[in-house]
Amino acid sequence: xxxxTSAPLIEARSLTVGxxxxxxxxxxxxxxxxxxxxxxxxxxxxxxxxxxxxxxxNALEPLGGQVLLDGLDLRHVPRRRIARAVSMLPQQPVAxxxxxxxxxxxxxxxxxxxxxxxxxxxxxxxxxxSLAAAGLQELADRPLDTLSGGQRQxxxxxxxxxxxxxxxxxxxPTTYLDIAHQxxxxxxxxxxxTNRGTTVVMVIxxxxxxxxxxxxxxxxxxxxxxxxxxxRDVLTEQLVQDVFGVGSVVLDHPVTSAPLCLPxxxxxxxxxxxxxxxxxxxxxxxxxx
Amino acid sequence: xxxxxxxxxxxxxxxxxxRSAPSDGATRRAVVIAVLVVxxxxxxxxxxxxxxxxxxxxxxxxxxxxxxxxxxxQQYRMPRIGVAVLAGxxxxxxGVFLQxxxxxxxxxxxxxxxxxxxxxxxxxxxxxTPPAVLWLAVPLGVVAGAALVTVLLLGIAKIVGSRGxxxxxxxxxxxxxxxxxxxxxxxxxxxxxxxAMVWLAGSVYGSTPNDVVFLAIWATCCVPLIIVCASxxxxxxxxxxxxxxxxxxxxxxRALFVVTAVVLSAGAVVAVGGIGFLGLLAPHLARxxxxxxxRWLVPAAALLGAALLVLADLTGRIIAxxxxxxxxxxxxxxxxxxxxxxxxREARRHx
Amino acid sequence: MPRTVHDRPxxxxxxxxxxxxxxxxxxxxxxxxxxxxxGISWSDSLTALLSDEPSRLRSLVIDVRLPRAVLAALVxxxxxxxxxxxxxxxxxxxxxxxxxxxxxxxxxxxxxxxxAFPSLGALGTVAALIGAGTVGxxxxxxxxxxxxxVVGLALAGMTVQIxxxxxxxxxxxxxxxxxxIVFWLAGSVTGADWSDVAVLAPATxxxxxxxxxxxxxxxxxxxxxxxxxxxxxxxxxxxxAAAVIVVVLxxxxxxVAGPIGFIGLIVPHIAxxxxxxxxxxxxxxxxxxGPLLLLAADVLARLVAFPTETPAGIVTALLGxxxxxxxxxxxxxx
Numbered sequence: 015x016x017x018x019t020s021a022p023l024i025e026a027r028s029l030t031v032g033x034x035x036x037x038x039x040x041x042x043x044x045x046x047x048x049x050x051x052x053x054x055x056x057x058x059x060x061x062x063x064x065x066x067x068x069x070x071x072n073a074l075e076p077l078g079g080q081v082l083l084d085g086l087d088l089r090h091v092p093r094r095r096i097a098r099a100v101s102m103l104p105q106q107p108v109a110x111x112x113x114x115x116x117x118x119x120x121x122x123x124x125x126x127x128x129x130x131x132x133x134x135x136x137x138x139x140x141x142x143x144s145l146a147a148a149g150l151q152e153l154a155d156r157p158l159d160t161l162s163g164g165q166r167q168x169x170x171x172x173x174x175x176x177x178x179x180x181x182x183x184x185x186x187p188t189t190y191l192d193i194a195h196q197x198x199x200x201x202x203x204x205x206x207x208t209n210r211g212t213t214v215v216m217v218i219x220x221x222x223x224x225x226x227x228x229x230x231x232x233x234x235x236x237x238x239x240x241x242x243x244x245x246r247d248v249l250t251e252q253l254v255q256d257v258f259g260v261g262s263v264v265l266d267h268p269v270t271s272a273p274l275c276l277p278x279x280x281x282x283x284x285x286x287x288x289x290x291x292x293x294x295x296x297x298x299x300x301x302x303x
Numbered sequence: 304x305x306x307x308x309x310x311x312x313x314x315x316x317x318x319x320x321x322r323s324a325p326s327d328g329a330t331r332r333a334v335v336i337a338v339l340v341v342x343x344x345x346x347x348x349x350x351x352x353x354x355x356x357x358x359x360x361x362x363x364x365x366x367x368x369x370x371x372x373x374x375x376x377q378q379y380r381m382p383r384i385g386v387a388v389l390a391g392x393x394x395x396x397x398g399v400f401l402q403x404x405x406x407x408x409x410x411x412x413x414x415x416x417x418x419x420x421x422x423x424x425x426x427x428x429x430x431x432t433p434p435a436v437l438w439l440a441v442p443l444g445v446v447a448g449a450a451l452v453t454v455l456l457l458g459i460a461k462i463v464g465s466r467g468x469x470x471x472x473x474x475x476x477x478x479x480x481x482x483x484x485x486x487x488x489x490x491x492x493x494x495x496x497x498x499a500m501v502w503l504a505g506s507v508y509g510s511t512p513n514d515v516v517f518l519a520i521w522a523t524c525c526v527p528l529i530i531v532c533a534s535x536x537x538x539x540x541x542x543x544x545x546x547x548x549x550x551x552x553x554x555x556x557r558a559l560f561v562v563t564a565v566v567l568s569a570g571a572v573v574a575v576g577g578i579g580f581l582g583l584l585a586p587h588l589a590r591x592x593x594x595x596x597x598r599w600l601v602p603a604a605a606l607l608g609a610a611l612l613v614l615a616d617l618t619g620r621i622i623a624x625x626x627x628x629x630x631x632x633x634x635x636x637x638x639x640x641x642x643x644x645x646x647x648r649e650a651r652r653h654x
Numbered sequence: 655m656p657r658t659v660h661d662r663p664x665x666x667x668x669x670x671x672x673x674x675x676x677x678x679x680x681x682x683x684x685x686x687x688x689x690x691x692x693g694i695s696w697s698d699s700l701t702a703l704l705s706d707e708p709s710r711l712r713s714l715v716i717d718v719r720l721p722r723a724v725l726a727a728l729v730x731x732x733x734x735x736x737x738x739x740x741x742x743x744x745x746x747x748x749x750x751x752x753x754x755x756x757x758x759x760x761x762x763x764x765x766x767x768x769x770a771f772p773s774l775g776a777l778g779t780v781a782a783l784i785g786a787g788t789v790g791x792x793x794x795x796x797x798x799x800x801x802x803x804v805v806g807l808a809l810a811g812m813t814v815q816i817x818x819x820x821x822x823x824x825x826x827x828x829x830x831x832x833x834x835i836v837f838w839l840a841g842s843v844t845g846a847d848w849s850d851v852a853v854l855a856p857a858t859x860x861x862x863x864x865x866x867x868x869x870x871x872x873x874x875x876x877x878x879x880x881x882x883x884x885x886x887x888x889x890x891x892x893x894x895a896a897a898v899i900v901v902v903l904x905x906x907x908x909x910v911a912g913p914i915g916f917i918g919l920i921v922p923h924i925a926x927x928x929x930x931x932x933x934x935x936x937x938x939x940x941x942x943x944g945p946l947l948l949l950a951a952d953v954l955a956r957l958v959a960f961p962t963e964t965p966a967g968i969v970t971a972l973l974g975x976x977x978x979x980x981x982x983x984x985x986x987x988x
Contacts, residue, residue, distance in 0.1 A: 068544065071544075071547070071548065072547060073543070073544045073547045073548070093547075093550045093551070093552060094550040096550065097548065097549055097550025098550070100548075101548050101549075102544060102545075102547070102548035103545075103548070104542060104544035104545060104548075106542070107541070107542050107544070107545050108540075108541060108542035108545070109540070109541060109545075110537060110540035110541065110595055110596070111540070111594075111595050112594055112595065121537075121538070121541075121549065122549070124538065124549045124550065124551075125549055125550040129534065174548075177548075177549070183548075185544075409810060409812075409813055413816055414812045414813065414816065459979070472979065473979060475753075475812055475978075476975045476976065476978050476979035477975070478812070479915070479916075479971055479974070479975040479978070480971065480972065480975040480976075482971065483840075483967075483968045483971030483972050483975070484972070486836070486839070486840040486965070486967075486968050486971075487840075487964065487968045487972075489836050490836065490837055490840060490962075490964060490965060490968070491959055491962060491964075493836075496836050500823055500826060500836075503823070504820065504823050504824070580816065580817075580820065583813065623828065626828060628824060628828065629824075631820070632820050632821075632823055632824040635816065635817050635820030635821070636817070636820055636821055636824060638817075639813075639814075639816075639817025639818075639820070639821075640817070642813060642817070
């Protein structure tokens with residue numbers, strides 16, 4: 015386990031990512047993941063969000079440049095050490111058949127255990143605490159495939175927790191979940207970040223979730239980092255137009271004050287009245303189309 | 304954990320002593336393994352007792368210890384059974400590891416080309432070398448054939464990506480190639496065809512005590528490989544990215560599984576011939592009985608493989624008296640429809 | 655109907671492939687008349703064919719080599735069309751009568767029937783059809799459940815093939831009749847005569863004719879059942895008809911020539927690459943190219959171990975396996 019006194023710094027330097035040489039998806043990316051914060055990668059389909067995340071998580075070889083973990087090139091760090099610092103939850107993870115929730119979390123202890131060693135009481139302790147943090151104590155003995163989408167996702171997060179890493183990478187953790195389950199998972203991640211100081215990096219499609227939950231947003235477009243900064247700085251109408259090709263109105267969320275992005279569909283010229291309301295809320299003068 | 308966490312961890316769980324992991328049906332599985340052991344012993348005694356001279360179990364045991372009938376028991380019956388037990392176990396384990404590497408329960412040393420390649424090696428050796436040197440040439444040929452298949456399999460997979468499905472497809476193509484080459488040899492050297500057919504089908508007929516010793520040594524040398532693979536088997540069931548996250552290198556795991564499977568099958572094939580079907584059936588049955596966790600699956604598969612081959616041999620001797628049907632064929636014919644039934648049931652369940 | 659500029663070149667290209675393929679088949683077929691253990695020159699064989707005077711040479715060409723060439727053409731066409739339909743039917747680019755064990759099913763049936771009734775003759779075809787049909791039904795059922803992946807189905811087919819091969823081996827061993835059957839089991843047109851042609855020709859003609867007539871319906875097989883139904887088709891009926899054609903073509907081909915592999919797998923892919931995605935043109939291309947491939951393989955087979963005859967099935971396997979691999983990997987990448 016890292017004996018650093020703060021969460022390790024993950025950096026990309028001149029990083030080029032992609033699946034095949036000659037077919038780079040992102041080129042020459044320089045990026046720093048702020049430790050102890052929640053970072054969201056946003057961008058259109060195919061913009062390289064998952065590819066970048068997987069390269070940062072050592073699941074994919076960089077096509078060029080480096081990924082640095084506390085200043086060390088990932089390629090020169092032993093796998094086990096990386097596994098004790100960074101955990102990654104992929105998009106559609108596959109678990110052994112019939113495994114229980116607790117069984118899944120127990121696997122999270124693998125990077126901390128030697129060859130053929132048995133589970134120590136400390137291991138069991140950490141597993142129980144992870145299950146508790148994920149709110150799964152009652153479901154701990156249930157097989158994974160009997161759980162709902164949100165519960166299953168929490169079970170995978172519980173495994174990451176048991177892995178006890180200061181950094182968690184999650185590839186689209188909310189994409190296949192309904193709104194209640196989405197918030198369930200995101201609230202859990204926010205708690206982990208607040209209570210344990212875990213660095214969270216997630217690929218996410220919903221801009222408003224990114225706005226509310228993330229401290230740092232990275233927008234990817236056209237093979238490079240289009241913008242990076244706080245949600246307020248990054249999530250502007252101009253950016254949404256540039257990155258997604260969609261017109262929108264960005265307001266302040268009436269309850270949370272985070273930026274709230276309201277996309278405007280092409281067919282939504284419903285009438286002066288509704289447009290007027292939005293314009294008034296946004297505090298602008300706009301002529302009716 | 305970081306010592307400068309912004310706040311203390313949420314104290315949600317009580318400080319009661321942590322419950323140990325629930326038994327997960329561990330007792331049931333242990334019972335199944337015990338039953339398999341008993342069944343194996345029973346089959347062994349039955350098989351040893353059956354033949355031109357029928358022997359009761361006590362006579363068999365007596366014969367083992369050097370009493371009356373010890374010649375029959377020690378020179379004819381037990382070597383057959385010993386070879387069947389060892390080869391069956393080795394093939395079953397090869398199947399378990401291969402199925403994990405290929406991520407498909409239909410993989411077996413046969414389908415993936417290992418036994419065909421080994422068979423090709425044996426045929427080439429048989430055809431090219433004088434009969435006096437056959438005892439050495441055939442094992443070498445088998446090993447060479449199996450090694451060639453491994454190199455091809457892993458080499459091509461490295462070029463085009465080593466996901467499980469790729470390995471399966473490469474294996475199928477290699478199997479087809481090796482099969483065609485074997486057919487070619489059988490056509491060009493028709494005098495060997497009969498012998499080749501029997502050997503290719505897999506049989507324990509004519510096993511000698513030396514064969515048992517050979518297999519025992521081979522199996523013992525494989526034990527470290529088996530242990531390492533078994534320890535990684537559970538993790539290999541996760542998707543590649545999760546394995547990477549846990550600090551495992553999925554591609555090298557798969558390569559290790561393939562190599563182990565090939566080494567195990569090669570040894571079995573040298574002793575028993577081109578039999579591979581057990582590597583398909585035994586793991587499947589074992590999974591049905593005890594589930595997919597390595598600590599139960601590995602011993603169960605080995606025991607089942609041994610038992611099935613002994614049973615197949617016994618059946619082959621009984622069913623077509625006074626002819627003998629090679630054990631490999633009995634296994635394939637009996638196991639085939641059962642496997643298809645399982646396939647259909649699986650498909651219906653998931654469809 | 656307005657034709658776009660885009661359509662025209664491919665249209666012309668397809669016709670060229672089909673006609674060219676058919677012509678090439680004829681040429682190779684004629685060439686094959688001059689190749690064999692008894693060396694005669696190509697021109698000699700042609701003159702013997704065209705002249706009327708009886709001679710030993712003429713008898714060799716007419717009674718031995720010509721039926722063999724014709725049979726190879728028929729088998730090639732049958733297997734290619736069967737493969738195309740199998741691939742459309744199961745939406746699986748790795749499908750073929752061989753990878754689905756249909757060949758093995760037919761082979762088992764024939765071996766069983768031949769041993770049980772040694773003077774079977776043409777009725778062996780019936781046995782082959784039954785064997786092919788049983789396995790075909792099984793594989794089709796597996797593929798319709800939708801849960802089995804492309805690779806999974808191929809593996810299932812291989813399993814079926816292994817089991818059935820084991821069965822054949824058992825029978826052969828028990829009958830001590832290994833030698834001739836080994837040759838046959840590898841798949842070959844050696845020793846073909848006009849009676850074999852007479853057995854296969856109607857099956858090939860019927861199968862291809864139905865496939866051509868129903869090409870528009872079969873083309874819709876590549877769509878999923880709902881879409882096809884909404885286009886006014888009866889998916890089950892059409893799929894059933896396609897399956898029957900596959901079984902008839904593959905079963906009859908195996909009955910006369912043994913289980914020849916890879917033609918049914920590769921020719922449809924080549925056809926697709928050369929003529930594009932229209933089912934009718936693919937079908938015609940298969941009918942033109944299948945014979946070409948098998949004739950070429952048969953010629954190669956005669957030359958490989960000259961003067962010993964090698965079964966053509968071995969050549970198709972040795973060449974086909976690497977091609978299969980490339981196709982399969984490309985199919986997975988897509």
